[in-house]
Amino acid sequence: MFLSNHSHCISFDNQLSDPLAISASIGSVVGPVSYVVTASDLHPVSSQNVILKYADDIYLIIPSNNQSTCKAEIHHIEQWANNNNLKLNRSKSKEIVFTKPRCCQQTDLPPPIVEGFERVQHISVLGVTLTYNLSMTTHIDNIITG
Numbered sequence: 001m002f003l004s005n006h007s008h009c010i011s012f013d014n015q016l017s018d019p020l021a022i023s024a025s026i027g028s029v030v031g032p033v034s035y036v037v038t039a040s041d042l043h044p045v046s047s048q049n050v051i052l053k054y055a056d057d058i059y060l061i062i063p064s065n066n067q068s069t070c071k072a073e074i075h076h077i078e079q080w081a082n083n084n085n086l087k088l089n090r091s092k093s094k095e096i097v098f099t100k101p102r103c104c105q106q107t108d109l110p111p112p113i114v115e116g117f118e119r120v121q122h123i124s125v126l127g128v129t130l131t132y133n134l135s136m137t138t139h140i141d142n143i144i145t146g
Contacts, residue, residue, distance in 0.1 A: 038084050045069060045076045054126060070113045095119045101133050 007019035044051050044060070046069045052059040058077065062070055078088045095117045097109050112119045122131040122138050129139035 038086075042077070042080050045072050049073055051077075059125065067113060074114050074117075090116045093117045094123055096121070096123050096130070096132055098130075099133055101135065 007021050009019040010017045039053050039058075042051060042053065042058070046062075046066055048063060048066045049069060050061040052061065060073055060077065062073065074088075081088050093114075093116075095112055095114060096119070099109075120132075122129050124130075129142050131138050
């Protein structure tokens with residue numbers, strides 16, 4: 001990889017810090033571009049699933065009839081990240097289960113599929129708040145109070 005085996009140091013007030021190895025490149029000037037190029041080879045394991053990528057975010061969409069592939073897909077993404085000198089941040093990874101409006105309560109859903117991923121009732125995707133029941137109320141409230 002282009003940015004492998006590089007280091008970084010900081011100069012401030014005529015003082016130079018010790019160099020430290022760079023273990024990821026997303027925050028650098030060429031980081032977003034290199035991520036886009038790197039992420040071009042990331043595809044879902046199952047053809048029924050979809051991976052969407054924006055900047056350094058990845059959205060994995062799995063239909064309910066294919067939920068048995070979830071763990072394999074997460075493992076595949078982690079392996080891809082490791083192979084590209086990146087790391088899946090499990091503490092920032094979330095699981096959301098979308099249901100038909102007025103169909104189900106969150107308490108009716110099965111337990112979270114992936115251990116360590118917080119199940120949430122809403123997520124923000126490109127500034128739009130999506131809720132588990134596809135209501136726009138939370139998004140509109142966030143805009144009004146924002």
